Amino acid sequence: MNAEQPRKPGWLSDRLGWGGIAASLERHRAPRRGFVFYLGGITLFLLLLQVLSGVLLVLYYKPDAANAHASLERIVGEIPYGDLVRGVHAWSSEFFIAFLLAHLFTVVLRRSYRSPQELSWLSGLVALFIGVGLAFTGTILPWSQKAYAQARVGSEIAHNVPFLGNWLYRLLRGGTEVTSNTLSNAYGFHVAVLPATLTLIVGFHLFFLSRKPAAISEPADDDDDAEASKASSATEADTIPLYPDFLLRQAVVWVGVLVAVMTLAIFADRPLGAPADPRLSSTGAMPPWYFLPFHQIVRSSPRELLGIDGPKFIVGATCLLGLLVVVLPFLDRKGSKLVAWAGWLVLFVLILLATSALS
Amino acid sequence: MSNDEPKGPPRRDFLGIAVGGSAAVFAVAAAYPVARFIEPGTRPRPGPAVVGKLIEFPPGTVRSVMVDDRPALVVRAQDGSFRAFSAICTHLQCVVGYSPERNQIECPCHRGVYSMDGLNIGGPPPRPLEELQVTVNEGTIIVSAVG
Known part of the structure; x- marks a missing residue:
């Protein structure tokens, strides 16, 4: 008899108005199959891991050239679980960039940037830009020999950005030379400016997605495409409620990601390297893996291209390509399959370049 | 007669433009000193x-x-x-x-x-x-x- 009575909301649910929130989430549908739909959620989870581990690291890290490296050595060597916290922070940042890029590529390959999802696309690209900024500033903070070299090269590459180059260069360096100012600037951006902006942008990104209930399923207005007709006839059987079904599956994926990050943080060694000594030549200046294709182009390019300084030409051309990616939803309104093929081609070339950079 | 009638949309448009324009001016006015603040000065040549x-x-x-x-x-x-x-x-x-x-x-x-x-x-x-x-x-x- 008792089982037939409606369940009373709990104390907290009652105060949160959880019933209303759950009903609203249940109305949203998500695809039943396809790992690609979990990539965004995984990226968000990795961001959360970085914030939590980053907040802990801030308690012991000292952002000045004289003490930065020693403070990290102390975190890793003396503070209980310091090695684990640093490992989680570093590995989750690697995974964060990897999943952010994977998310971007799958959106391109599925042509999900199309109208009316332009704002989701744009906010996602801003998030990627900030994510790379967080990764770059994060590599400077250990103030190791490698960090010093990357601060030099990274800021010089930014120097070649058309129009904004000089301003970016001085901003990244905190002056015209890589000094303790560079480190304190990188720290300020890494722990305050960039995370705050990213939180705002991720909020917008989720809001834009929530405005379109079928946002993560295939758009149905693509009538010149055989796949689309299949998608438009997608029935309820092909989708599941966002809550609880999709979010529960997402939570299971998060546990898997957490296990992978923790395993690497515990068992994979990430040596801090020698403290920065600006007098020594920049050995070990190999950039992080996501910059390897760019590194290879810069390394093997001639001094001049079409009468323009080599690095200036490459950075300018990269900015132009980046601009094309930004306006992609406006250029490709119908969602041409050519873009998906171009996406595969770009991915192939990037992997090829990264592989040759390592050899 | 019709000239005396209040015309809703144009007036609303004007207010919208005025508010949006003022917000844009304020945003630029605030952004400029912030950009100048975070931009470090140039340094002299090295040495001796x-x-x-x-x-x-x-x-x-x-x-x-x-x-x-x-x-x-x-x-x-x-x-x-x-x-x-x-x-x-x-x-x-x-x-x-x-x-x-x-x-x-x-x-x-x-x-x-x-x-x-x-x-x-x-x-x-x-x-x-x-x-x-x-x-x-x-x-x-x-x-x-x-x-």
Whole structure:
């Protein structure tokens, strides 16, 4: 008899108005199959891991050239679980960039940037830009020999950005030379400016997605495409409620990601390297893996291209390509399959370049 | 008659433009000082900086030193003469180093090579290393920017 009575909301649910929130989430549908739909959620989870581990690291890290490296050595060597916290922070940042890029590529390959999802696309690209900024500033903070070299090269590459180059260069360096100012600037951006902006942008990104209930399923207005007709006839059987079904599956994926990050943080060694000594030549200046294709182009390019300084030409051309990616939803309104093929081609070339950079 | 009737949309449009325009002006007015605040000032040319004593630089020595916050290489030839170069690669500003095996200056980042005269002789560097001025004053080596 008792089982037939409606369940009373709990104390907290009652105060949160959880019933209303759950009903609203249940109305949203998500695809039943396809790992690609979990990539965004995984990226968000990795961001959360970085914030939590980053907040802990801030308690012991000292952002000045004289003490930065020693403070990290102390975190890793003396503070209980310091090695684990640093490992989680570093590995989750690697995974964060990897999943952010994977998310971007799958959106391109599925042509999900199309109208009316332009704002989701744009906010996602801003998030990627900030994510790379967080990764770059994060590599400077250990103030190791490698960090010093990357601060030099990274800021010089930014120097070649058309129009904004000089301003970016001085901003990244905190002056015209890589000094303790560079480190304190990188720290300020890494722990305050960039995370705050990213939180705002991720909020917008989720809001834009929530405005379109079928946002993560295939758009149905693509009538010149055989796949689309299949998608438009997608029935309820092909989708599941966002809550609880999709979010529960997402939570299971998060546990898997957490296990992978923790395993690497515990068992994979990430040596801090020698403290920065600006007098020594920049050995070990190999950039992080996501910059390897760019590194290879810069390394093997001639001094001049079409009468323009080599690095200036490459950075300018990269900015132009980046601009094309930004306006992609406006250029490709119908969602041409050519873009998906171009996406595969770009991915192939990037992997090829990264592989040759390592050899 | 119709001229006296209030016209809703144009008036609303005007208010919208006025509010939006004012917000844009305020945003620019706020952004400019913020951009200027976070942009650091330019620094003077390096040096003069004392980098060591004459006794520390026997003939045939190449030593990495700091001139202000910038890395530099001081070269003392076998004949006792001094030359100094900025140790910043002219390609992408990595710090270059002396290779005793090949008796040349090398940039490990993108495989740039310079001669002991600072000339770019291999790899991507587009220009020679910046030469600095060395003066010896009462047994003290002083390095500064040329000119």
